Amino acid sequence: MYETILFEKAGGVANVALNRPKKLNAFDGTMHEELYAALDEAANDDEIRCVVLRGEGRGFSAGADLAQIIEGADGDPDLGEYLRGTYSRLVKRMVSMEKPIVASLHGPVYGAGVGISLACDLRVAAESAKFSVAFIKIGLMPDAGVSFFLPRVVGLGRAVEMSMLGDPVEAEEALRTGLVNKVVPDDALAEETAALASRLASMPTAALGKTKLALYASFEGDLDTVLEREAEGQTFCGYTADHKEGVKAFFEKREARFTGR
Incomplete structure (x- = not known):
């Protein structure tokens, strides 16, 4: 190819x-x-x-x-x-x-x-x-x-x-x-x-992606801009299956099994 x-x-x-x-x-x-x-x-x-x-x-x-x-x-x-x-x-x-x-x-x-x-x-x-x-x-x-x-x-x-x-x-x-x-x-x-x-x-892919974008953008934005980007990214991550699995694993005291969803 x-x-x-x-x-x-x-x-x-x-x-x-x-x-x-x-x-x-x-x-x-x-x-x-x-x-x-x-x-x-x-x-x-x-x-x-x-x-x-x-x-x-x-x-x-x-x-x-x-x-x-x-x-x-x-x-x-x-x-x-x-x-x-x-x-x-x-x-x-x-x-x-x-x-x-x-x-x-x-x-x-x-x-x-x-x-x-x-x-x-x-x-x-x-x-x-x-x-x-x-x-x-x-x-x-x-x-x-x-x-x-x-x-x-x-x-x-x-x-x-x-x-x-x-x-x-x-x-x-x-x-x-x-x-x-x-x-x-x-x-x-x-x-x-x-x-x-x-x-x-094997990690939560969406959270890694939003982390990457936020860190790169942090050099170019003021504090208010960075905080809003964190809030927007966290909204997205909060609805993912990986977040729900992470929370469930935390309370069950086990390793999380992330799927990238």
Whole structure:
């Protein structure tokens, strides 16, 4: 079905892999369209309650396929127009998706690959993972949401350093600064990611989705706006079967069995 990604679902989890390993999973136009379509498919499938995003081959992603961009524009591309139809659209879809997305990261995570990883909700990194906001090395500013997410995740000072210098950040340093949530040996990455995804897929999906939207929106709203968003979200969650099951389990002193409904 797809040419540049792999897509499979099992146990409530959609596993999506960037699959251009010979290009270090650099994004071309087809990959943008296919990843967007796969996220739409996952968002609209009630059986899917969590998404895992990873890269095939020796790393997660080198970012944009510059050769294709330049070739497609006869050597002088309008990069802003390119972004509006690709990364900007994709990142907004990821953030607005009311299901958790887990990034499973190994090897190089460079340029726009950093932005895509940050647009995921949780990040598990292998010890081999290496992060570089590399745009400055080709005379560009960060894109793919990096300038939005990075200062919020690691703080303004660290974000300025990473963006202006473009130096690579090793996995352990990424963990220390909050860029990733967990670092594991490379041979344990798949297992650790699967365990986290399985845990999320067994949780109350609607509540996770409303939590995600509220947390992202909190940076852009005043207190009254945030409080009203909480009230609206809680109204929705309060009528779900998962909430009723959670309350019932609480009073019966047992583990809740959430169904995502």
